[in-house]
Amino acid sequence: MTSMYRSDTTGGLLSRQKRNGCRLIAQLLVCSGLLVPQMLPVAYAGTAAWQDEMRCGSDTFRQDREAGLKERVLETPNGSIGYFQFGHGSPIVLITGYRASMAEWNAYFLSDLAKHHEVVVFDNRGIGQSQMRGTRYSVRDLASDTAALIRGLHLKNATVLGWSMGGIIAQQLAIDEPSLISKLILLSSMPPGPRAALPPTDVDQALSGSGSEHFDRVMEVLFPASALPSAKACFVRDMFAPVGYAEPHITGAVTHAQDNILQRWKQDNQALRGLDRVTVPTLILVGTGDRVLRPRNSVVLSHILPDATLVEVRAGGHAMMYQYPHQLVDRIVRFIATQ
Numbered sequence: 403m404t405s406m407y408r409s410d411t412t413g414g415l416l417s418r419q420k421r422n423g424c425r426l427i428a429q430l431l432v433c434s435g436l437l438v439p440q441m442l443p444v445a446y447a448g449t450a451a452w453q454d455e456m457r458c459g460s461d462t463f464r465q466d467r468e469a470g471l472k473e474r475v476l477e478t479p480n481g482s483i484g485y486f487q488f489g490h491g492s493p494i495v496l497i498t499g500y501r502a503s504m505a506e507w508n509a510y511f512l513s514d515l516a517k518h519h520e521v522v523v524f525d526n527r528g529i530g531q532s533q534m535r536g537t538r539y540s541v542r543d544l545a546s547d548t549a550a551l552i553r554g555l556h557l558k559n560a561t562v563l564g565w566s567m568g569g570i571i572a573q574q575l576a577i578d579e580p581s582l583i584s585k586l587i588l589l590s591s592m593p594p595g596p597r598a599a600l601p602p603t604d605v606d607q608a609l610s611g612s613g614s615e616h617f618d619r620v621m622e623v624l625f626p627a628s629a630l631p632s633a634k635a636c637f638v639r640d641m642f643a644p645v646g647y648a649e650p651h652i653t654g655a656v657t658h659a660q661d662n663i664l665q666r667w668k669q670d671n672q673a674l675r676g677l678d679r680v681t682v683p684t685l686i687l688v689g690t691g692d693r694v695l696r697p698r699n700s701v702v703l704s705h706i707l708p709d710a711t712l713v714e715v716r717a718g719g720h721a722m723m724y725q726y727p728h729q730l731v732d733r734i735v736r737f738i739a740t741q
């Protein structure tokens with residue numbers, strides 16, 4: 403994936419002022435029809451080629467097995483939020499995705515993050531201990547929940563990482579409450595507006611299905627064929643599974659509400675305009691083998707956000723934190739450390 407308007411971050415970027423100036427000129431050319439959107443300037447850090455390192459429960463240290471790690475509940479004006487907090491360093495808040503709970507995070511990914519940062523993971527509303535009043539809600543409500551968690555835990559200079567639909571929530575949070583976010587990380591996500599590509603019908607059916615073959619179908623859409631044998635063997639063993647936390651049931655009401663959020667996001671031109679004004683430094687990570695939210699979504703995101711860096715991961719699937727937990731953490735930690 404190449405473009406003459408991209409700069410490789412390893413080869414020296416234009417200054418932010420010059421890059422933003424070039425970007426403004428390019429946007430004016432788009433409006434006049436002289437330039438296509440895919441040619442807008444973006445910091446492109448290249449394609450990473452990493453070796454698969456699924457752990458299959460083999461590592462002795464896991465943060466979720468540490469004694470004393472308990473789920474906590476924050477009471478907010480809108481209801482309760484169930485969360486875990488561990489590690490040391492500047493805070494990083496992780497927002498999970500569609501029909502997912504905290505259990506879907508890879509335990510080794512979180513454990514590696516906790517070596518460098520204070521990690522906060524939580525369930526979105528309607529899941530587990532996160533129970534808000536009312537069953538109808540929007541992405542702005544979910545972003546407001548995240549803001550309430552950050553404020554309630556008194557987190558300063560927080561990095562916010564959103565995976566899949568969690569990336570949509572993180573974008574809305576950056577639009578509504580940019581002062582709460584020091585750095586933004588979008589992992590396998592999608593932009594607002596008509597250029598977004600929703601999951602194909604067969605993928606959507608696999609993710610929202612049930613039955614004896616449900617697990618195999620989900621693995622087939624979350625991972626590329628090359629990683630599928632390891633994923634089927636390792637996924638459950640490598641899930642975040644603290645003592646006392648049972649993976650919650652995702653109700654039909656939650657599924658319906660989250661389906662509506664995805665559909666409305668593709669029509670949300672207000673968010674599209676708002677995202678263009680977000681100046682929070684952003685790292686966009688996507689796997690070239692992502693079948694759920696196709697890589698084009700992340701490319702479009704990188705053109706919209708004024709201060710974004712795009713990293714494509716060769717053969718990475720939608721749940722590539724299971725394929726490359728250590729390498730992803732290394733890239734994330736280096737990004738957070740940059741000024």
